[in-house]
Amino acid sequence: MAVGIEKPPVGLSRVAISQTHGENSPYFAGWKAYDENPYDEIKNPSGVIQMGLAENQVSFDLIEEYLKQHPETSTGGDHNSNFRENALFQDYHGLPSFRKALASFMGQIRVGRAKFDPDRVVLTAGATAANELLTFILADPGDALLIPTPYYPGFDRDLRWRTGVKIVPIHCNSSNNFQVTRQALEEAYNSAKAMNVRVRGVLITNPSNPLGATVQRQVLEDILDFVTKKNIHLVSDEIYSGSTFSSSEFVSVAEILEARNYREAERVHIVYSLSKDLGLPGFRVGTIYSYNDKVMTTARRMSSFSLVSSQTQQLLATMLSDKKFTENYIRTNRERLRKRYDMIIEGLKKAGIECLKGNAGLFCWMNLGPFLDKPTRESELVLWSSIVHEVKLNISPGCSCHCSEPGWFRVCFANMSEQTLEVALKRIHDFIKKQR
Amino acid sequence: MESKTSERKQLLSKIATGNGHGEDSPYFDGWKAYDKDPFHPTNNPYGVIQMGLAENQLCFDLIKDWVLNNPKASICTIEGVDEFKEIAIFQDYHGLPEFRQAIANFMGKVRGNKVKFDPDRIVMSGGATGAHEMIAFCLADPGEAFLVPVPYYPGFDRDLRWRTGVQVVPVHCDSSNDFKITRTALEDAYERAKEANIKVKGLLITNPSNPLGTIIDRETLKGLLSFINEKSIHLVCDEIYAATVFSQPGFVSISEVLEEDPECNRGLIHVVYSLSKDMGFPGFRVGIVYSYNDAVVSCARKMSSFGLVSSQTQHLVASMLSDDQFVDKFIAESKKRLAARYKVFTQGLEEVKIGCLNSNAGLFFWMDLRHLLKEPTDAEEMALWRIIIKEVKLNVSPGSSFHCPEPGWFRVCFANMDNETMEIALQRIRSFVVQAKKPKVPAKEKCWHGNLRLSFKASRRLEDAIMAPHSMSPHSPIPQSPL
Numbered sequence: 001m002a003v004g005i006e007k008p009p010v011g012l013s014r015v016a017i018s019q020t021h022g023e024n025s026p027y028f029a030g031w032k033a034y035d036e037n038p039y040d041e042i043k044n045p046s047g048v049i050q051m052g053l054a055e056n057q058v059s060f061d062l063i064e065e066y067l068k069q070h071p072e073t074s075t076g077g078d079h080n081s082n083f084r085e086n087a088l089f090q091d092y093h094g095l096p097s098f099r100k101a102l103a104s105f106m107g108q109i110r111v112g113r114a115k116f117d118p119d120r121v122v123l124t125a126g127a128t129a130a131n132e133l134l135t136f137i138l139a140d141p142g143d144a145l146l147i148p149t150p151y152y153p154g155f156d157r158d159l160r161w162r163t164g165v166k167i168v169p170i171h172c173n174s175s176n177n178f179q180v181t182r183q184a185l186e187e188a189y190n191s192a193k194a195m196n197v198r199v200r201g202v203l204i205t206n207p208s209n210p211l212g213a214t215v216q217r218q219v220l221e222d223i224l225d226f227v228t229k230k231n232i233h234l235v236s237d238e239i240y241s242g243s244t245f246s247s248s249e250f251v252s253v254a255e256i257l258e259a260r261n262y263r264e265a266e267r268v269h270i271v272y273s274l275s276k277d278l279g280l281p282g283f284r285v286g287t288i289y290s291y292n293d294k295v296m297t298t299a300r301r302m303s304s305f306s307l308v309s310s311q312t313q314q315l316l317a318t319m320l321s322d323k324k325f326t327e328n329y330i331r332t333n334r335e336r337l338r339k340r341y342d343m344i345i346e347g348l349k350k351a352g353i354e355c356l357k358g359n360a361g362l363f364c365w366m367n368l369g370p371f372l373d374k375p376t377r378e379s380e381l382v383l384w385s386s387i388v389h390e391v392k393l394n395i396s397p398g399c400s401c402h403c404s405e406p407g408w409f410r411v412c413f414a415n416m417s418e419q420t421l422e423v424a425l426k427r428i429h430d431f432i433k434k435q436r
Numbered sequence: 437m438e439s440k441t442s443e444r445k446q447l448l449s450k451i452a453t454g455n456g457h458g459e460d461s462p463y464f465d466g467w468k469a470y471d472k473d474p475f476h477p478t479n480n481p482y483g484v485i486q487m488g489l490a491e492n493q494l495c496f497d498l499i500k501d502w503v504l505n506n507p508k509a510s511i512c513t514i515e516g517v518d519e520f521k522e523i524a525i526f527q528d529y530h531g532l533p534e535f536r537q538a539i540a541n542f543m544g545k546v547r548g549n550k551v552k553f554d555p556d557r558i559v560m561s562g563g564a565t566g567a568h569e570m571i572a573f574c575l576a577d578p579g580e581a582f583l584v585p586v587p588y589y590p591g592f593d594r595d596l597r598w599r600t601g602v603q604v605v606p607v608h609c610d611s612s613n614d615f616k617i618t619r620t621a622l623e624d625a626y627e628r629a630k631e632a633n634i635k636v637k638g639l640l641i642t643n644p645s646n647p648l649g650t651i652i653d654r655e656t657l658k659g660l661l662s663f664i665n666e667k668s669i670h671l672v673c674d675e676i677y678a679a680t681v682f683s684q685p686g687f688v689s690i691s692e693v694l695e696e697d698p699e700c701n702r703g704l705i706h707v708v709y710s711l712s713k714d715m716g717f718p719g720f721r722v723g724i725v726y727s728y729n730d731a732v733v734s735c736a737r738k739m740s741s742f743g744l745v746s747s748q749t750q751h752l753v754a755s756m757l758s759d760d761q762f763v764d765k766f767i768a769e770s771k772k773r774l775a776a777r778y779k780v781f782t783q784g785l786e787e788v789k790i791g792c793l794n795s796n797a798g799l800f801f802w803m804d805l806r807h808l809l810k811e812p813t814d815a816e817e818m819a820l821w822r823i824i825i826k827e828v829k830l831n832v833s834p835g836s837s838f839h840c841p842e843p844g845w846f847r848v849c850f851a852n853m854d855n856e857t858m859e860i861a862l863q864r865i866r867s868f869v870v871q872a873k874k875p876k877v878p879a880k881e882k883c884w885h886g887n888l889r890l891s892f893k894a895s896r897r898l899e900d901a902i903m904a905p906h907s908m909s910p911h912s913p914i915p916q917s918p919l
Binding site for chain 1: 447448449450451452457459491493496499500503511512513514517520521523524525526527562563565566569573574575576577578580594595598599637712716717718719720721731732735738739741742743744745746747748749752
């Protein structure tokens with residue numbers, strides 16, 4: 001039972017009482033430790049460094065520069081009627097100029113290998129809302145979505161809490177760099193069947209969180225064949241697509257569909273957001289791009305519960321329509337993330353720590369398996385606790401991501417300055433030295 | 437091909453394939469008519485005037501001035517861009533502290549500072565739409581119900597029920613007592629639910645009322661509090677129109693009455709608010725849930741992850757609403773302008789013997805056209821409504837769309853247009869009513885419509901005549917109407 005929530009005299013709903021929001025999990029101890037003692041270069045140099053938050057702070061200067069040079073962005077160009085029109089605009093179709101800019105941006109990220117139709121773009125307040133919304137549309141309470149492990153812990157809440165839908169894991173391990181296999185897909189499907197649970201779809205994150213790696217083309221083909229065979233849906237959360245270190249290494253499910261002439265495209269839905277690639281999580285800009293008309297229409301209607309602020313749509317429409325800006329941003333952002341990645345991998349290597357070979361995202365997947373007392377979840381948590389409280393780094397233990405192999409940790413590197421990253425690496429280095 | 441489509445349809449959830457979204461209703465005809473033929477003073481002067489949208493457009497000049505004079509409130513201006521990064525990464529579901537403070541402050545001012553609001557009880561949501569759904573998810577399980585007095589905002593059917601599986605049980609109100617909520621009606625509704633084996637979890641009221649435009653008096657509010665305490669059910673008060681109370685008697689918020697009732701279980705009381713109506717910012721999606729129940733605040737806050745307010749917008753709103761001088765001026769001026777609009781319409785309609793429910797709030801009035809119905813039925817109301825849309829070219833909202841049990845009432849919005857359009861709308865209603873009152877001539881439906889069309893064209897000529905005083909003719913150009 002949760003601590004701190006009083007038993008109300010009049011009942012709340014089952015949803016309200018349930019723990020599916022996930023916030024009472026032990027991993028919040030890491031966040032607590034950070035909140036109570038946050039690192040600051042000058043004011044608190046021995047505080048806890050936040051490496052559990054997948055934020056992209058490496059490219060803000062580009063956006064700030066753009067805004068300084070384009071003061072008309074704040075008004076969308078015309079001061080006179082614009083504030084009023086903008087403040088009144090609540091059409092769930094979304095601002096046409098914004099949809100167009102977003103569709104174009106998504107295409108640019110895929111270097112033109114896939115095109116997106118602005119009329120299919122459905123806007124939601126963040127990917128959090130998008131994923132929940134799609135779940136409401138694709139599955140009934142009690143049904144399940146298959147998700148490869150390890151996965152983003154937020155899915156436990158986003159996909160299950162209010163929807164009543166279950167998650168059945170597709171187990172992946174390091175023997176093949178955690179790629180999804182056909183066998184793992186079948187096993188997951190069958191285990192759901194054995195529990196009498198109806199599977200409605202597969203949800204993948206590509207590039208993967210927490211692995212920090214893109215899904216290989218062949219694996220995407222296999223997954224698409226699998227969902228077609230089972231007559232279920234495929235949701236591809238491509239929120240990190242613009243954070244691939246090299247544009248050529250990311251294959252979107254959109255490209256696969258195009259190559260297949262959009263056969264069976266009606267079962268595919270893409271989720272995207274500007275929270276990671278553009279580093280704007282506060283703006284709550286998410287999108288559902290579905291190849292299924294009925295899903296698209298229903299999603300659009302449902303987006304009424306979580307529309308994107310028209311003020312934000314206006315700002316981003318102007319900014320993202322500037323092709324020169326977006327091309328430069330996408331390219332520069334990739335370079336900077338790669339540089340950060342190289343830096344952390346190098347630093348960890350020097351400390352004798354290996355990571356999964358990654359090529360995307362705002363984090364690396366670090367292997368501390370060799371340093372566990374025993375290859376168990378408990379051992380992982382003990383090691384994690386030392387890292388949080390002694391080394392003073394808030395990183396995410398693999399078990400919080402439902403990883404079936406103990407010893408892996410997700411370490412974020414894009415939400416801090418290079419100096420802070422150096423400090424973090426030094427701390428890890430010293431910690432490992434002590435372990436030996 | 438068809439079987440494939442139905443096969444595909446089964447691939448979606450029951451929520452997706454059902455019609456809980458509410459858009460299959462016939463009332464969308466009014467919107468379609470407007471979309472196809474929207475009024476414009478110069479480009480389309482005979483188009484449909486939108487009077488079905490409860491928007492507040494009367495005070496944008498004040499807001500525009502403020503925005504121009506406060507460039508720091510925007511994170512895109514030279515003056516404000518220094519805060520861009522900090523705001524852009526802020527996604528804490530507690531919301532910006534200054535945002536919560538400003539909202540609490542604003543809510544207090546709107547209630548004449550007779551109550552104070554605690555910023556820590558303020559939870560964000562995707563507009564009031566998101567707030568209502570969120571509260572329903574927190575308070576009720578699928579199959580359980582909320583009591584809602586009729587007539588009520590049609591969106592509730594979707595917001596309270598669609599994804600939650602919660603039901604709505606109507607509480608009967610009618611014009612015999614100006615649609616006030618009575619204890620008898622509440623008990624009646626509660627019993628009906630009980631008999632149908634439906635567990636009632638709460639009562640939802642909108643105060644000021646949409647579509648009535650009336651406020652609930654203190655005695656009634658006290659009565660509601662004792663009812664919900666007796667039955668041990670929640671009370672959700674949608675006070676989205678709180679700042680639109682434009683004349684006496686003054687607005688009494690549930691928060692005020694709560695302070696005067698120490699016996700009341702505070703854990704039952706929840707307020708829904710938004711800036712969409714009072715400020716005229718529906719596009720900004722600023723919804724608020726304010727609960728006196730700690731567990732609900734906690735749960736709702738977590739749920740707000742699904743509909744947070746854009747931090748860019750929180751920043752602007754925080755800045756604007758903490759400017760006390762501006763807020764005081766805005767609230768006062770808005771009331772004045774709404775009152776003026778209301779007066780022009782109701783007086784103009786009075787002159788042609790059209791009555792409205794006596795109201796003092798909201799962005800609309802509740803017009804009484806019962807005497808124009810051939811019979812007091814929903815079908816007749818819909819028939820009259822179709823004429824109003826197609827012939828009079830006004831998109832107004834028929835009472836049946838609000839589940840009003842008495843046919844013949846229409847909600848007419850008046851705050852979403854400029855003065856000129858308002859005059860034209862008034863003219864059209866007056867001309868139509870003058871037509872409608874002429875002695876009835878029995879005729880087949882075909883002829884009836886035909887003559888109406890003629891009469892409308894003729895009344896347009898009358899308008900032209902009125903607009904061009906020099907061509908005033910002593911002979912009325914309007915032929916006999918068959919109505």
